[in-house]
Amino acid sequence: MTNVHIDTSHPYDVLIGPGLLDEAGALMKQAVGLCTAAIVTDSTVDRLYGDRLESSLRAAGYETVRTYFPAGEQHKRLGTLEAILEFLAERHLTRTDVIVALGGGVPGDVAGFAAAVYARGIRFVQVPTTLLAAVDSSVGGKTAVDLAAGKNLAGAFHQPSLVITDTDIMRDLPEALLADGAAEIIKYGVLSDPEMFEWMRNEGWKTKLDEIISRSVQIKRDFVNRDEFDTGLRQQLNLGHTFGHAIEKCSGFRLSHGQSVAIGTAIAAGAAGLEEMVGAILDANRACGLPVDVPYDATTLAASAMNDKKRKGASITLVLPERIGLCRLETIDISLLEDAFTRGIAMVEAAR
Numbered sequence: 001m002t003n004v005h006i007d008t009s010h011p012y013d014v015l016i017g018p019g020l021l022d023e024a025g026a027l028m029k030q031a032v033g034l035c036t037a038a039i040v041t042d043s044t045v046d047r048l049y050g051d052r053l054e055s056s057l058r059a060a061g062y063e064t065v066r067t068y069f070p071a072g073e074q075h076k077r078l079g080t081l082e083a084i085l086e087f088l089a090e091r092h093l094t095r096t097d098v099i100v101a102l103g104g105g106v107p108g109d110v111a112g113f114a115a116a117v118y119a120r121g122i123r124f125v126q127v128p129t130t131l132l133a134a135v136d137s138s139v140g141g142k143t144a145v146d147l148a149a150g151k152n153l154a155g156a157f158h159q160p161s162l163v164i165t166d167t168d169i170m171r172d173l174p175e176a177l178l179a180d181g182a183a184e185i186i187k188y189g190v191l192s193d194p195e196m197f198e199w200m201r202n203e204g205w206k207t208k209l210d211e212i213i214s215r216s217v218q219i220k221r222d223f224v225n226r227d228e229f230d231t232g233l234r235q236q237l238n239l240g241h242t243f244g245h246a247i248e249k250c251s252g253f254r255l256s257h258g259q260s261v262a263i264g265t266a267i268a269a270g271a272a273g274l275e276e277m278v279g280a281i282l283d284a285n286r287a288c289g290l291p292v293d294v295p296y297d298a299t300t301l302a303a304s305a306m307n308d309k310k311r312k313g314a315s316i317t318l319v320l321p322e323r324i325g326l327c328r329l330e331t332i333d334i335s336l337l338e339d340a341f342t343r344g345i346a347m348v349e350a351a352r
């Protein structure tokens with residue numbers, strides 16, 4: 001088992017290894033002590049892993065309660081949050097108890113937000129069950145629900161007390177869910193790990209999954225430790241996301257977050273004028289079953305990106321690679337965003 005320690009205002013460990021779901025009770029007992037544990041998940045994950053998690057918690061001595069909401073991003077809404085809060089109140093959860101967020105990004109974000117606001121904040125443990133959640137959303141304390149105006153627009157920073165990542169669960173995931181997580185791993189490679197980038201480019205995620213997860217979490221730790229509240233450096237974790245979110249939105253969310261970020265990362269390298277790197281990123285995308293073409297034109301994508309959360313008035317901050325392993329933030333006037341898309345898309349098309 002690997003232990004990645006996150007040194008934020010509320011420090012915690014991310015435990016990564018095979019078979020950890022069945023040890024979750026014992027691991028949690030060490031980190032948060034015995035109390036009532038409220039498992040919050042979605043309908044799909046509840047069916048797959050709910051009983052195993054609950055048995056492990058009970059075997060360790062926890063009182064448990066459990067609730068789930070329908071699976072899908074469309075349920076990452078205030079109505080779901082309210083139902084969870086009412087459930088916690090009906091079961092008399094107190095501030096000394098703990099929520100266990102079991103699932104991918106949606107249950108993690110919603111249950112984390114419930115923990116941030118229930119009784120003005122209670123502890124929570126993340127048990128990610130997708131690769132994307134394991135390498136990104138379960139670590140760093142961003143919790144949220146979506147509003148009609150956009151994704152993640154209501155939320156809070158609330159660090160978990162522990163993250164338990166069972167790598168056996170990751171190995172069993174369908175290819176499409178692994179590919180989604182792989183997009184973020186390629187991103188981490190471009191941000192600060194040339195060796196891991198080469199693994200992804202040559203072999204995809206398949207041969208070194210446990211190590212890739214640990215290294216990705218270590219990279220995320222390095223950004224989060226230095227900028228917990230996302231005021232500067234942490235924004236580099238948005239590499240590929242401004243371009244990618246525009247693609248995701250234009251597709252009406254038919255393209256997944258990972259598929260969109262994968263192509264967005266290649267566009268970012270193109271916008272930075274790095275032709276060779278665009279080719280390398282497209283190789284990595286191919287190796288991981290991720291897309292290599294841009295399905296919309298620059299004008300359409302730039303118009304969609306105008307509403308990006310990262311826009312600040314008349315400017316927007318882009319994450320631009322300098323070389324594999326090093327990126328920089330560059331704030332540009334919003335009027336130049338379409339040019340950045342045009343440059344990036346042209347290079348992606350030339351390199352395909």
Ligand code: GLY
Nearest residue numbers: 136140142234237
């Ligand atoms: N997912 C980007 C971040 O946690 O900052």
